[in-house]
Amino acid sequence: MQRKPRADAQRNRERILEVAKEAFARHGANASLDEIARQVGVGPGTLYRHFPTRAELLQAVYRAELEKLAAAGQKFSQTMAPTDALRAWLFLFVDTIAAKQLIAPALNTLLGDPKKVFEASYAKMHQAIRALVKRSVESGDIRGDLDPMDLLRALIGVSNVASAPDWQASARRLVDILIIGSRPVG
Amino acid sequence: MQRKPRADAQRNRERILEVAKEAFARHGANASLDEIARQVGVGPGTLYRHFPTRAELLQAVYRAELEKLAAAGQKFSQTMAPTDALRAWLFLFVDTIAAKQLIAPALNTLLGDPKKVFEASYAKMHQAIRALVKRSVESGDIRGDLDPMDLLRALIGVSNVASAPDWQASARRLVDILIIGSRPVG
DNA sequence: CATGGTTGCGGAGACACTCTCCGTTTTATG
DNA sequence: CATAAAACGGAGAGTGTCTCCGCAACCATG
Structure with a gap:
């Protein structure tokens, strides 16, 4: 049986993508990931759980x-x-x-x-x-x-x-x- | 009056260029500069005095x-x-x-x-x-x-x-x- | 709703890299 | 040699990366 995915996780994922897109456009592909997390308002751990590597985040974006x-x-x-x-x-x-x-x-x-x-x-x-x-x-x-x-x-x-x-x-x-x-x- | 440039400075500069070329080839353009200094056997300060920025080192190489x-x-x-x-x-x-x-x-x-x-x-x-x-x-x-x-x-x-x-x-x-x-x- | 099991969160912290500052050492010259 | 100029080195502050795990939020169920 599949449980419905948590709403906050979904929200966070989307917010991260938005902010990351902005950050990459502004600061280039080496923008600070912790800084992105801070702007989103989540901890670094949350960002890294959704996107374990920089490449995966870039790709998702x-x-x-x-x-x-x-x-x-x-x-x-x-x-x-x-x-x-x-x-x-x-x-x-x-x-x-x-x-x-x-x-x-x-x-x-x-x-x-x-x-x-x-x-x-x-x-x-x-x-x-x-x-x-x-x-x-x-x-x-x-x-x-x-x-x-x-x-x-x-x-x-x-x-x-x-x-x-x-x-x-x-x-x-x-x-x-x-x-x-x-x-x-x- | 011009003083003769110091021999050790010249030596260090050349050694840094050698090691840096190797390091850039092996690890890409983001190779650690402190690590290069360590391999040369000089302090980070010495490397940065000769080449204040990564770009200048790359370029010299x-x-x-x-x-x-x-x-x-x-x-x-x-x-x-x-x-x-x-x-x-x-x-x-x-x-x-x-x-x-x-x-x-x-x-x-x-x-x-x-x-x-x-x-x-x-x-x-x-x-x-x-x-x-x-x-x-x-x-x-x-x-x-x-x-x-x-x-x-x-x-x-x-x-x-x-x-x-x-x-x-x-x-x-x-x-x-x-x-x-x-x-x-x- | 209340409860319980699960999922996801957050941030402290270990580690790496960058770059600077300044006391110490080495060098060239008279 | 003695001296001043030049260069060295490494401690350390600041920033970024990535992990771990105690805790909080959430979804299902009665």
């Missing part, structure tokens, strides 16, 4: 955003020409980083660490970009010999938080550079 | 490597066709990160933080890539509307330490993708 992104990929796949869909999705990726204050270093951790390969968000992002690239490969617009994730990694490199104020424009130009450069030779 | 890279850029510029030179230099960049265990996050700090724009190493790298791209623009191989540094940032994104074991191959493919994709339209 951005999971919704990432899954929305992955879902958008599916929709683009079904409603647009292959390479248009890919291009649109990469643009959306850039916009999401900019608008939702997704912090690039955090994403880097998520996309870069092989230990997290089987992690839910990673898997969905991976599947999204792979499906988009696959369609473009089949339609003959893109070579088949590249790791789709590299396109995202390249964008993340440019989306570094600390970079110049016009990084978003740079990133959008880079999207086209990557797509044009990925055409089959000949 | 990699300055020689970066300046070598920048110098190679000049040589390529003078001895090769424009776009061959650019390509060769980007390859060398990737190889240097791989071989010398230059850590990508550290470079990211160096290239990403606008506060360091006037820093010596940054300036030299910036000048190198700018000169190479400029020649390719003039020869008609590359568009003029992109920030040369973005090419490096994109490579760094892929060169993330934690990424897959074949990142080097990915990075080399990415070099060509970036160059092909940077051709003028039409």
Whole structure:
């Protein structure tokens, strides 16, 4: 028999996510976890029970955003020409980083660490970009010999938080550079 | 009147750089500075006197490597066709990160933080890539509307330490993708 | 409601890292 | 040597991480 989950635990979990998102956006991926707990009004123990490691908290904070992104990929796949869909999705990726204050270093951790390969968000992002690239490969617009994730990694490199104020424009130009450069030779 | 600099200070400075390079390669850019001092056999105070901040130490550690890279850029510029030179230099960049265990996050700090724009190493790298791209623009191989540094940032994104074991191959493919994709339209 | 079993809370505290201050030691020079 | 300048070292204050466990809050049940 399953007992109903405690209401206070649920409340705390949500409050932690809110405050953490704010803190990560303001202070970067190394924001103090004890400080987040203090702002929420709970003890450090509570925070660490819900999210045993910094990585898990970061991931929980951005999971919704990432899954929305992955879902958008599916929709683009079904409603647009292959390479248009890919291009649109990469643009959306850039916009999401900019608008939702997704912090690039955090994403880097998520996309870069092989230990997290089987992690839910990673898997969905991976599947999204792979499906988009696959369609473009089949339609003959893109070579088949590249790791789709590299396109995202390249964008993340440019989306570094600390970079110049016009990084978003740079990133959008880079999207086209990557797509044009990925055409089959000949 | 100038006094001859003390021999022990010089020795310590060099030992710190050696040990720090090792420590950064092994533990990443957040390696403990006190631990580095301990391994060198000096007090923390000594380390912090020579290198007041982590960034300055990182930079001192990699300055020689970066300046070598920048110098190679000049040589390529003078001895090769424009776009061959650019390509060769980007390859060398990737190889240097791989071989010398230059850590990508550290470079990211160096290239990403606008506060360091006037820093010596940054300036030299910036000048190198700018000169190479400029020649390719003039020869008609590359568009003029992109920030040369973005090419490096994109490579760094892929060169993330934690990424897959074949990142080097990915990075080399990415070099060509970036160059092909940077051709003028039409 | 009252009660009891369970779940979750909170914060004290051990440990690690950062960075500074200043008494002591080492060095270069006359 | 003697002396002043330069550099050293490590104690220690401040901050962050993470754990442990006594205690409080909560959900089910009669």
